[in-house]
Amino acid sequence: MSGTDMDVPSMVRAPLPSPVPAEEYEQCPVTDVLRRVGDKWSVLVIVLLGKRSYRFNELHRGIETISQRMLTRTLRGLAADGLVHREVFPTVPPSVEYSLTPLGRTLLVPLSALADWVVQHRAEIAAARQSRS
Secondary structure, three states, rough: OOOOOOOOOOOHHHOOOOOOOOHHHHHOHHHHHHHOOOOHHHHHHHHHHHHOOHHHHHHHHOOOOOOOHHHHHHHHHHOOOOEEEEEEOOOOOOEEEEEEEEHHHHHHHHHHHHHHHHHHHHHHHHHHHHHHO
16 A cells, blocks of 8 residues: 555545544435435436436336335435436426436446446355355
C-alpha cells in the first residue's frame, strides 16, 4: 500500500467513529441513496431506462411481477432523487414517458461495476451460502 492509500477504497479510508452513532448512520447520504437503489425494483427500473425511454404501461408490462402501485412508487422515488425524468405528453388521455436523467445515467457505471463483481464472484458467494446452511 502506498503512502497515499491509493489502493484502499475511499469508503475504507473514510474515518468512522466507533461505535457509529445511529443518528449519524441514518443521516448519512450514502445510506440514504443505498436504501433507494437497494430496494426490490429500483435497480431493474434504472437498468431498463438505461437502455431507452419507456411509457408507463410499457415499463409495467416489461417487469412481470411488479404492481402498478409499486412501479409508480419506485418511479416517483427515483424522480424525487433526480435519477428519472417524467415527461407528460398532452394527449387524450395523457401519456407519460420515463427516462434517465444525466445524473441517473452516471449511476449506470457503478451499478454495472457491482453487477460485474457479482457475476465474477457468484460461485464463491453461492459456496459460502451453501457452507452456512
